[in-house]
Amino acid sequence: MNTAQLLSCTRLAFQSLNVICKRSFWVSQCMMASRHTNAKRIEGLDKNVWVAFTSVAADPSIVNLGQGYPDIPPPSYIKEGLAKAASVDKMNQYTRGFGHPSLVKALSQVYGKVYGRPIDPLNEILVTVGGYGSLFSTIQALVEEGDEVIIIEPFFDCYVPMVRMAGAKPVLIPLRCSKKQFITSADWKLDPDELSSKFNSKTKAIIINNPNNPLGKVFTRDELQTIANLCIEHDVLCFSDEVYEWITYKGHQHIKIATLPEMWDRTITISSAGKTFSVTGWKLGWSIGPEHLVKHLQTVMQNTLYTCATPLQEAVAQGLLLNFDLMGQPECYFTSLADELQEKRDRLANIVQAAGMTPVIPEGGYFMLVDVTSLNQDLSHMVEDESYDYKFVKWMIKEKKLAAIPVTAFVGDDSKKHFEKYIRLCFIKVIKYSISSISVFCGEENRNLLFFCFFWGFFCHQQQDSTLEAAGNILKNWKI
């Protein structure tokens, strides 16, 4: 056989082998597909509003008021604390699984004061991967097949899939609003009889989010007492997601349901370093509660992640101690952040109103619901089987380069029709020349108001390129 023949044969052999390989690969894929599907616990949990919208909004030409993270810088001491921690050798190695000692001690100090009771750093606190990780370990520890868990709508979207992953049934109840004008999040309330009807012998827990995302509602003491009474009457646990605990606006006070009589022993309270210090990318949170509950969360932790990152925990500990000393003073970040955000909230509300939309003024948190009904935007050309707000946000991203989050992502199917005219805007964003940006929606008569706000904004905030400014520009040019 000469070289050419050899090469030819080899080529043929490889081609045949290629076909055989592809065929057996295909066959093996079929076999794989039939045998190796997902575990049942994740059935139907693959869709996720963030996954859907974050990648779209990541396009740098899109102004993103969607996902809830700050583009304001975190306090400099917190970043310096992290760099300092990382320069210490042992801070780069494993620490205590249930929480770095200096962090749990700092948490015990701060929350001991807030709760008005001593909190055992080793047994009543678990440090987790963000508020998200805290929710996960709480639900995995205490909820299982056969249980029902009451969730208040609108809810942070992960509650339902986490309850379902634990094999339990989510039972939904909506906050409802009867007012038509000048609406704040306080006007959205639970019907006590309706709430009571959701409790039964299978109810294991109720999840509340206070301040609420996306609505911004800060529950009053009476409202919390109504929930607490039902928990006590039916012997039900309470998982209280309080990641926005420090962000309440003037006239509203954050109350911990765990501080109501007989609630400490049945409540897990969830918090977030990311939201507390504007460092969402650090992914640290904590659960606080009685030892007989927290110990089960610790079991989950030791079998899932084991421990959280050490230098981050050290830096958060230092940040907490610094602010503990400042508590009650205007320089304390726990209050100064809320003051800073209140201005942004008010400014965004004015812009949105002037543009002809209806904001729901939040009492707390990072977000504002905006009713877009009055825009009467025709979306009949969008034929996907989706609720109006999903279509509106997709249309707005594509046509106006402005991103928001559709609010029906935060409710169950039965409530969608009550929420599909709302979008959620995040306002923990840098403002500069904000007003002109959002004025696009409005008519000529409102421009003066807007320009006043523009100059006011200009003098108040000497910062860099701003998301709110860019958003404002888009809204100003909406009708062009």
Next chain:
Amino acid sequence: MSRPLNARRTHGVDKNVWVEFTQLAADYKPVNLGQGFPDFSPPPFIQEAFCKAVSGGPSMHQYTRAFGHPPLVKIGAYQALFSACQAVVDDGDEVIVVEPFFDCYKPMVLMAGGTPVYVPLRPSSSIQSSGDWVLSAEELSSKITPRTKAIMINTPNNPLGKVFKTEELQMIADLCIKHNLLCISDEVYEWLTYDGAEHVKIASLPGMWERTITIGSAGKTFSATGWKVGWAIGSRHVMKYIKTIHQNTVYHCATAAQEAVAHGFDREYELFGTPESYFQQLPALLQQKRKRLALCLESVGLKPIMPEGGYFIMADISSFNDENTKDEPYDFRFVKWLIKEKGLATIPVSAFYSSEHSKDFEKYIRFCFVKDSTLNDAEAILRKWSQEQQNSSM
């Protein structure tokens, strides 16, 4: 509440060898060669990358892409393992676990509703090296049933240090393909092999890519265990299930740490195969430490099993006869004695075995040699101990 308080998935997985021995270490403050983390710093280039990330713009401190900054990143290999189990193991599935196993595999399989089925590595006639511990193909094959979903391997192995050879992995791969099993391959120590042993990825064997999830760790790669950055790598159709788990459990991992690790890999990619590469320097450094510790252990009558890879060295303690019969396994008793009487902390190896097989392996303890000053202190203790033995035999 008439129902049990805590979910059934937390039953029986609350005890943990680390909790027990970390507490002892805190009480007695021994020289700690127990838990597996370096006592020296990560390399300067990675610390600098972290500091640079930290002082970067605000975006460094906010959420990043959920599925990794890229690729699919987890909170340490630990969470990658957990996600893999949650993604593919269902109630009633069996998962074959090769012993000795990193202790979290068992509770993770149990939490997913699965049943761990154990197959031990057994020492062949000579037990000088981790390479002498082998799996029996017949024994492994006999453990496979219609319910078997996956096999979990760890190479290089913790605690033994075995680096599975290609033919050994091929034997496992053949069974995976024949019985249509998944493979979860924990390769956190992939860069740490000694004496020229070659780390082979089972996913690279024919027919294995589409059925293997490979787990890696920045903590072990860059000596920064406290950063808790790890990853899972696999074919698209398996990874999509892990992504679903991820988005419903933690959703994101810390941004700055991922950024720093990315820079670390960029640097290593450029320097791959050169003497400046950390992936060359670290194993070379650790090989020396391994040798030092092994000599010290021998001098006191502890018989080391030389590991081909990883952070740890096992030692046979059977020359220290203990006539007392107790409820506790021999290695557990020995470790406690060593902490209290010699001020030296280690980990009992039967903690890495199922109750079915642990009795056969109670005569081994595990030392971590990825230490600097702690190793010096340990050597002093062992030298003193050796001296005492010589004196008492005179």
